[in-house]
Amino acid sequence: MKKDCPQCKKQADLSPTNPFRPFCSEKCKLIDFGTWANEEKLISRPIDSEDFYED
Numbered sequence: 043m044k045k046d047c048p049q050c051k052k053q054a055d056l057s058p059t060n061p062f063r064p065f066c067s068e069k070c071k072l073i074d075f076g077t078w079a080n081e082e083k084l085i086s087r088p089i090d091s092e093d094f095y096e097d
Contacts, residue, residue, distance in 0.1 A: 049074050 047054040049070035056063050065071040077083050 043056045044053045045056055045064065046052070047064070047066040047070050049065055052066045054060065054062075054064055054066035054070075062068050062071045065074065
């Protein structure tokens with residue numbers, strides 16, 4: 043199965059053979075990690091148990 047990489051939008055392999063999934067490469071995975079580490083991305087509110095259920 044393939045899907046767009048959340049970082050660069052190239053096709054990323056989602057199978058277990060891709061150690062960087064859902065990213066296409068280690069570079070994209072590290073870029074995403076860096077944005078979280080620099081607090082450029084934040085969770086906007088506390089997570090509730092209802093967040094884990096689909097409507």
